[in-house]
Amino acid sequence: MSTTAEKPAAPDSEPGAAGRITVKGQPxxxxxxxxxxxxxxxxxxxKFILAIMVGVPTLIQLLLVWLPTLFSIALSFTRWNGLDxxxxxxxxxxxxxxxxxxxxxxxxxxxxxxxxxVFLALIATPLGLLLAVLLDQKIRGSKIYQSIFFTPVMLSxxxxxxxxxLFYNRDSGLLNYLLGTAGTPQAVDxxxxxxxxxxxxxxxxxxxxxGYVMILYLAGLKGVDPSLREAASIDGANAAQTFFRIVxxxxxxxxxxxxxxxxxxxxxxxxxxxxxxxxxxxxxxxxALVIQNLIGEGQVIGVGSSLAVILLVVSLIPIVFYLIxxxxxxxxx
Amino acid sequence: xxxxxxxxPRATAAAGATRNSGKRHYGTHIFLTVMAIMWLIPLGWSxxxxxxxKADTDKFGYFSLGGTFNFDNFIQAWTQGxxxxxxxxxxxITVPSVLLTLFFASMMAFAVSRVSxxxxxxxxxxxxxxxxxxxxxxxxxxxxxFKHVTLPYSFSDSGNLLNxxxxxxxxxxxxQIGFCTFxxxxxxxxxxxxxxxxxxxxxxxIWRQYWNIILPLCRPALAAxxxxxxxxxxxxxxxxxxxxxxxxxxxxTTAINNLQGExxxxxxxxxxxxxxxxxxxxxxxxxxxxxxxxxxxxxSSKG
Numbered sequence: 001m002s003t004t005a006e007k008p009a010a011p012d013s014e015p016g017a018a019g020r021i022t023v024k025g026q027p028x029x030x031x032x033x034x035x036x037x038x039x040x041x042x043x044x045x046x047k048f049i050l051a052i053m054v055g056v057p058t059l060i061q062l063l064l065v066w067l068p069t070l071f072s073i074a075l076s077f078t079r080w081n082g083l084d085x086x087x088x089x090x091x092x093x094x095x096x097x098x099x100x101x102x103x104x105x106x107x108x109x110x111x112x113x114x115x116x117x118v119f120l121a122l123i124a125t126p127l128g129l130l131l132a133v134l135l136d137q138k139i140r141g142s143k144i145y146q147s148i149f150f151t152p153v154m155l156s157x158x159x160x161x162x163x164x165x166l167f168y169n170r171d172s173g174l175l176n177y178l179l180g181t182a183g184t185p186q187a188v189d190x191x192x193x194x195x196x197x198x199x200x201x202x203x204x205x206x207x208x209x210x211g212y213v214m215i216l217y218l219a220g221l222k223g224v225d226p227s228l229r230e231a232a233s234i235d236g237a238n239a240a241q242t243f244f245r246i247v248x249x250x251x252x253x254x255x256x257x258x259x260x261x262x263x264x265x266x267x268x269x270x271x272x273x274x275x276x277x278x279x280x281x282x283x284x285x286x287x288a289l290v291i292q293n294l295i296g297e298g299q300v301i302g303v304g305s306s307l308a309v310i311l312l313v314v315s316l317i318p319i320v321f322y323l324i325x326x327x328x329x330x331x332x333x
Numbered sequence: 334x335x336x337x338x339x340x341x342p343r344a345t346a347a348a349g350a351t352r353n354s355g356k357r358h359y360g361t362h363i364f365l366t367v368m369a370i371m372w373l374i375p376l377g378w379s380x381x382x383x384x385x386x387k388a389d390t391d392k393f394g395y396f397s398l399g400g401t402f403n404f405d406n407f408i409q410a411w412t413q414g415x416x417x418x419x420x421x422x423x424x425x426i427t428v429p430s431v432l433l434t435l436f437f438a439s440m441m442a443f444a445v446s447r448v449s450x451x452x453x454x455x456x457x458x459x460x461x462x463x464x465x466x467x468x469x470x471x472x473x474x475x476x477x478x479f480k481h482v483t484l485p486y487s488f489s490d491s492g493n494l495l496n497x498x499x500x501x502x503x504x505x506x507x508x509q510i511g512f513c514t515f516x517x518x519x520x521x522x523x524x525x526x527x528x529x530x531x532x533x534x535x536x537x538x539i540w541r542q543y544w545n546i547i548l549p550l551c552r553p554a555l556a557a558x559x560x561x562x563x564x565x566x567x568x569x570x571x572x573x574x575x576x577x578x579x580x581x582x583x584x585x586t587t588a589i590n591n592l593q594g595e596x597x598x599x600x601x602x603x604x605x606x607x608x609x610x611x612x613x614x615x616x617x618x619x620x621x622x623x624x625x626x627x628x629x630x631x632x633s634s635k636g
Contacts, residue, residue, distance in 0.1 A: 046539040050448060053440040057510055058456060064507035065463040071474030134365060139358050148369045154614040156568030156586050162593060162607045166382060167375045172600045174378045177396035219630035268467045271570040275590050287469040294473050301473050312470045319465045327458055
């Protein structure tokens with residue numbers, strides 16, 4: 001474990017050259033080698049400075065990220081209106097039972113989150129990959145196309161909600177004019193109609209997600225060894241075979257990142273539905289339900305927290321998967 | 334919706350056309366051009382609507398070229414809509430958050446990548462995981478924690494941390510440190526350790542190794558991450574929504590949501606507000622596109 005950090009620090013070191021790694025890592029490794037009796041490498045002052053360098057960010061992280069996470073878990077087993085700390089009452093698993101059995105928007109929200117994930121995974125992500133593959137060829141104007149597809153990635157999902165609101169609006173939006181239904185009774189209120197608004201929102205989210213995926217895959221494609229493609233074409237593989245059998249598997253690290261990003265984005269989808277209608281009327285998502293229970297009148301912190309914990313538990317699946325892929329490899333190395 | 338259903342079959346056709354790399358990519362170009370136009374429509378429509386006075390769109394309809402085009406909506410949004418103030422609020426929140434994030438993350442990254450001790454990987458995992466959590470998970474406890482921090486009224490008119498810029502800056506920083514630490518630690522690990530070794534021989538302490546040797550070498554990574562973080566924090570909608578109650582202290586990204594209610598019938602003004610909100614990101618994009626893309630891909634290249 002202790003040598004793991006040094007390993008990549010010595011790109012030129014052969015695997016297993018443990019001795020060299022130790023030497024290479026020497027300047028900073030006083031602590032570790034300290035066990036071997038070389039404590040003097042780090043003076044007391046250095047240790048103090050290091051303790052601050054590690055301590056302050058760690059404290060911030062613990063205090064503002066991990067402690068609140070634990071508090072959320074604790075609060076999910078209580079009943080509280082959010083006013084006086086003395087009013088916090090133990091409630092066992094009541095909140096969870098209520099959410100699952102009696103809270104009407106819960107199951108629609110779960111469905112919407114799953115739908116959101118499926119939509120991003122089956123439409124937005126492949127679209128981004130497709131754009132990357134097309135733009136990776138030496139075609140004219142590739143940079144211009146890239147810039148255009150990438151622009152929405154710079155925008156917040158909240159702003160994207162507003163911009164698409166202007167586009168989708170029933171009476172003044174462009175879409176209904178293009179469809180020829182503007183001003184007629186058939187005109188659809190794309191963000192207002194609970195039958196279609198989740199789809200409309202997912203299309204708007206795709207506008208951003210596809211560009212994001214494109215840029216990551218463009219970087220990934222550049223990293224693929226060209227000799228792999230040459231070898232495949234010499235062996236008579238066509239473009240599709242080369243891509244799916246050679247290039248795509250070679251981009252494994254990028255693929256993992258994109259799987260994780262896609263899952264996490266679908267769990268974090270909040271801003272856009274909150275901007276549209278605060279996540280109600282067809283746009284329920286777990287993240288929005290959490291906030292609805294925390295903000296406004298009749299705060300039900302316990303219910304909001306139990307929803308937050310459900311969101312947390314689901315989020316931990318991709319997070320742990322990603323961490324194992326990223327750090328598991330490193331500590332084994 | 335048709336915009337998204339089409340590409341798939343087209344795509345395979347396009348991919349097929351490019352099989353022989355010697356041929357010209359007509360199919361690809363047609364596909365990409367159609368996609369690019371569709372991609373530009375939402376932003377283009379906002380700009381188009383924003384440039385037209387409300388009276389003209391009422392008279393000629395939104396989907397028309399009639400009437401005049403001017404910047405009146407922008408001026409109105411900037412002055413009466415309060416966008417000048419919101420933009421300033423965004424700056425007040427974004428600049429310290431980005432600087433603090435990079436400062437703390439680079440120290441942490443230095444410690445875990447250049448110095449080795451027992452909890453290196455554990456800490457790095459904790460930091461990386463923290464950044465991936467959905468913010469809503471932390472919302473209730475953070476809100477209550479900030480509410481129970483008592484501050485003098487001379488310092489905060491709420492008597493606690495709520496409704497202050499500091500609350501947003503602190504949480505934005507805490508949330509972004511994880512990602513930056515992860516990226517910077519990978520970057521620092523790739524730097525040769527001979528560098529600090531030489532400094533050590535010269536008797537340089539830890540701080541000098543960090544500040545005078547490693548940090549200057551990380552300039553490309555810091556530039557890329559800085560650009561990325563400016564965009565991330567400028568675009569943050571959620572934390573100000575949670576912590577800031579006074580409308581006039583909101584940053585622009587969160588404020589525009591309130592304006593949606595206020596400008597309900599005036600889409601021209603809302604469009605102008607949206608366009609103003611886009612402008613800073615577009616400027617950064619045009620000037621620092623390379624840095625931004627580098628920042629995004631830095632995080633993923635080493636998965």
